[in-house]
Amino acid sequence: MRKAIEKNAKLLAIFAIACTALVAFVDFLTKDTIARQQQQNLIKSLAEVVDPSSHTNNMSESCILLNDESIGETPQKTYLGYYNEQPSAIAMTITAPDGYNGNITLLVGINIEGTITGLRTLSHQETPGLGDKIEKRKSNWVLSFNGRSLESEDDPQWAVKKDGGTFDQFTGATITPRAIVNASKRAIIYFKKHKDTIFDQQKSCQEN
Structure with a gap:
């Protein structure tokens, strides 16, 4: 009986090791594919909020981290975004x-003048059929931000x-669009206040 238990334990251990090795191997094989897909999705999202003709650099490779409570x-x-090495836009x-x-x-895409060039929702947990109209695939509401600028903070x-x-707010859902409007406003305010220093930062999106 004891030998049978020990044998089964060894078999389970071998099975666990084999499964772990298989998962690691699959992860190794798919890691590059996933990274490429994520990069393609990023480039697509950037092109939706900043017109590709407004910059001559690869924005996805020119990334910085901004740390301020007003934006997160x-x-x-x-x-x-740079056009012939001159600052032209941010996302x-x-x-x-x-x-x-x-x-x-x-x-949020913003050009050098402080005008919104595009806005997309990356993630949310809003109520399906109500608050999820902030997704471009559900409604064109996010397009109402295009071309908007801010005359003053108030x-x-x-x-x-x-x-x-x-x-516009949504029928039965005012909180969600209100949150988007306020966040977009804060984005413009932050950009206008820090425009010069933003483009002077060292390009890196690696957190310390």
Whole structure:
């Protein structure tokens, strides 16, 4: 009986080692493929918020981390665009902490003049059929940010219509669009305040 138990234990150990080795091998084989896919998705997202004709560099390879509570509790990745080596645009990730169901992560394109060139939702947990209209595949609402700029930090236009602004809210869901509008406004304010230093930072998205 004891020998049978020991034998089974050894077989289980061998099986566990074999499974671990197989998982590691599959991970090794697919790691490069996953990395390439992630890079392609990033390039696609950047092109949706910043017109590729507005920069001559590869924005996906010109990344910095911005650390400021106004744009997120954690460092936010920002991609820099240059046209013939002159700063032309950024694509900034920013977190809206006040979504209906928690954090909403956005990618906001802003040109050198401080005008939004595009906005996309990267991640959220908003209610399907209501708050998820912040996804481009669900509605064109995010396109209403294109061409928007900020005259002053207390610009009354930067609010949903229910709050006296110019942005539509969703039927049955005001909290979600309000969070997006406020986050986008903070992105422009941050960019205008720190435009010069943003482009002077060393290019790296590796956290310390």
